[in-house]
Amino acid sequence: MKKSVLFLVFVILTLFTVSTAVAGAAKCPQKRKTKKAPSSLYNKDETGKADAAKGKAIYEKKAKPMACKMCHGPKGDGGGKLGAALKPKPRNFACAKTMKDVTPGQMFWIIKNGSKGTGMAPFKTLKDGEIWDVIKYIRTDLMK
Numbered sequence: 001m002k003k004s005v006l007f008l009v010f011v012i013l014t015l016f017t018v019s020t021a022v023a024g025a026a027k028c029p030q031k032r033k034t035k036k037a038p039s040s041l042y043n044k045d046e047t048g049k050a051d052a053a054k055g056k057a058i059y060e061k062k063a064k065p066m067a068c069k070m071c072h073g074p075k076g077d078g079g080g081k082l083g084a085a086l087k088p089k090p091r092n093f094a095c096a097k098t099m100k101d102v103t104p105g106q107m108f109w110i111i112k113n114g115s116k117g118t119g120m121a122p123f124k125t126l127k128d129g130e131i132w133d134v135i136k137y138i139r140t141d142l143m144k
């Protein structure tokens with residue numbers, strides 16, 4: 001009897017440790033598998049007139065087929081529920097070391113076209129203006 005209780009406690013603790021380990025923030029710095037955008041786009045930035053509040057709505061629920069936060073996490077640290085199962089892990093926007101080379105244009109390119117060989121799919125239903133909105137939100141509220 002006692003042994004089985006101990007065993008149960010052990011199992012629960014193990015499950016708890018495993019689940020917190022996989023659902024936590026992604027590493028920092030983090031390797032990027034994504035290729036560099038063509039240079040004309042890499043240096044482009046149209047976030048000046050973009051709307052961060054609209055971007056937040058896209059990030060948290062409107063994006064189809066899936067909201068960005070499902071993978072990138074509500075805090076943008078790569079700790080989304082679905083992200084845990086992915087390899088490579090979703091980008092950790094809160095990691096300044098990794099994000100220093102990721103320009104607004106680079107972000108635009110990948111949101112529009114996706115990144116082959118990773119879980120990052122192209123978001124074909126977002127209009128260009130909406131993509132700049134979500135970039136603005138990520139850069140002002142989630143990046144450190």
Ligand code: HEC
Binds near residue numbers: 083
């Ligand atoms: C199904 C999971 C998933 C969803 C949903 C998702 N992403 Fe990603 N995203 C990824 C993964 C995985 C990577 C990492 C690719 C890599 O290692 O370079 C990534 C990378 C990125 C990058 C980094 C580009 C770079 O050059 O480093 C940006 C920006 C990005 N995602 C934005 C978004 C936005 C905005 C949304 C919502 C409109 C979104 N993602 C939705 C999984 C996802």
